[in-house]
Amino acid sequence: MTAPMNAVPAKANATAPEPEPVPEAVLARAAELYLDLHRHPELSGAEERTAARFGAALTAAGLRVESGIGGHGVVGVLENGPGPVVMIRAELDALPVREETGLPYASTATAPGPDGAPVPVMHACGHDMHLACLAGAATRLAGEPERWRGTLLVVGQPAEETLGGAAAMLADGLYRRFPVPGEVLAQHVVPLPAGMVAHANGPLLAGSTTLEIVLHGRGGHAATPQLAADPVIAAAAVVLRLQTVVSRETGPGEPLVLTVGSVRAGTPGAGNVIADTATLQVTVRAFSDAALDRAVAAVERIVRAEAAAAPEPAPPAPEVRVLSRSGPTVPDAELTADLRRAHEAAFGARRVTRWQPSMATEDVALYGEAGVRLHGVPGIRTGYWMLGAAGPRQWAAAGEGTGPADAARRLAALPPNHSPRFAPHPRLTLEAGIAAMTVAVRARMPSVKVGSHVPQPPEGPW
Structure with missing residues (x-):
């Protein structure tokens, strides 16, 4: 999900504190869950087994668990007296990637792809680790x-x-059927040295819009192109012209990424046939909703203008459909500062570093400010940090040197998220991830002395 060069490890300090050790029994159960989920990944929307395993782990821990929320979503509730409501969240799904780690617990799973043919599946983004840590x-x-x-x-x-x-979970009543949180906490593994955490100042991840564009033409014989309207030509023109959205329509100081990730036209093996349609998938990423809106409007304008250049009689107008949309992930500044202090107190400053904004994206923002807009729930703040996952051998094999430039080169050499070779160090990452989340929750839900004021959770119907 994230690029490997967005943080530089701090210099070591031999006198820095270490977090409380995770009890071996807790670590062993989390490790068993992690290895099982890694061996049996499931694609988005098909996470039935993963949800059942995660729900069983929460039930064993003593939580009241409900499943099937917004698909295969799982919610566990643990009440411990009056006080704030804090939500911690991880993801169930994996990716259509063939694992190449060579690990003894590597995934060999497959699942039906969009065309029904089997595709390999791997937890190449670390969601299995997130679930085990949670x-x-x-x-x-x-x-x-x-x-x-x-x-x-x-x-x-x-x-x-x-x-x-x-x-989907919000639409299925997450904030109606369960206690409404005042804060939402999450973490994500990245190829930093295992045992480190990284917080951002301001935006952490970009917002994203993915579009599907269908360009219509008139099919025909390759020998008589003058009798057809070739949508491949229009698609090629669109791909080239879209590059100007960044280079000529966006200010140099405003980060924006536009990627044409897929172009499909024709039938394999039919090189003598002019297709009727060409389909593109385009992703736009930026750090503000306004920048996303401007870029999407530019994409639609360019698509319609290029389609209008088709020869007469004019083919049907192009279709532009939004496949997905997510807002930027901007953790609450005050909450982030509190969480950073808590992590520094537990891990030591040498293991807590700064994360620069990444053009990766995710949908956690919907639980916070977007959740406010959609569901009228006030005051939900988001806390989010990155969790190092590269083991000592992996870090050593990535290069030498301890300076900032050396660290940047080593980070770039590590397999990133979504790589078929992405492989978090199980024990070190689990220890740090469990500790980081536990410390964060305690920092937001402190024990209450007898007679002291207890902050009440937001009112809700549950």
Whole structure:
């Protein structure tokens, strides 16, 4: 999901503190869950087994669990007296990627692709690790009720990779059927050294809009192109002209990425046939909704203008359909500062670094400010950080040197998220991930002394 060069490890400090060790029993259960989920990944919208395993882990930890929310979504509730409601969230789905890690627990799973043919499936983005860390943190919090007060909401979300799962869970009544959170916390593994966490100042991830564009033509024989209207020509012109949306319609200081990720036309093996249609998928990414809106409008304008250049009689007008949309992930500034301080106190400053904005995207923002707009729920803040996942051997094999330039080269050499060779270090990543989430929850849900004021959760129907 994220690029590997967005943070540089801090210099080591031998006197820095270490977080409380994760109990071996908690770690063992989380590791078992991680290895099982990694061996059995499922694509977006098909996460039935993954949801069942995650739900079972939450039930074993003592949470009240409901499933089937917005598809295969899972919600666990742990009530521990009066206090704030905090939601922690991870993703259930994997990617259509063939694993090439060579690990003994590597995935060999396949699933039906869009055309029905089997495609390989892998947890190449680390969602299996996110789920295991969340289950471990929930287990640890359930076992230490004297150290926090309030209600913990644990969410396993489907279909994050297709950017539809958060909206589906909200539409299915997440904020009507369960306690309404005041804060939503999440973390994501990245190829930083395992044991590190990274927080952003401002935007963390970009917003994204993916469009499907269908250009219509008139099919015919390759020998008589003058009798046809070739949509491939229009598609080629669109692809080239779309590059100007960034280079000529966007200011140099405003980050914007436009990618034509897919072009399809014709039938394989039919090189002597002019197709009737050409289909493109285009993704636009930016750090503001306004920039996304301007870029999408430019894409539609260019598509319609190029289609209008087709020879007479004019083919049908092009179709432009939004496949997915997500807003930028901008963690709450005050909450981020509090979480960073909590992580520094637990891990030491040497293991907490800064994350620069990444053009990767995800749909967690819908639970916060977008959730406010869609569902009228006030005051939901988002806290989000990155979690290092590269083991010592992997880090050592990526190069030498300790300076910023050396670290940047080493980060670039590590397999990134979505790579078939992406392989988090199981124990070190689980230890840090469980600790980071547990520390964050405790920082937001402190234990309450007798007679002190208890902040109340937002009012809700549940």
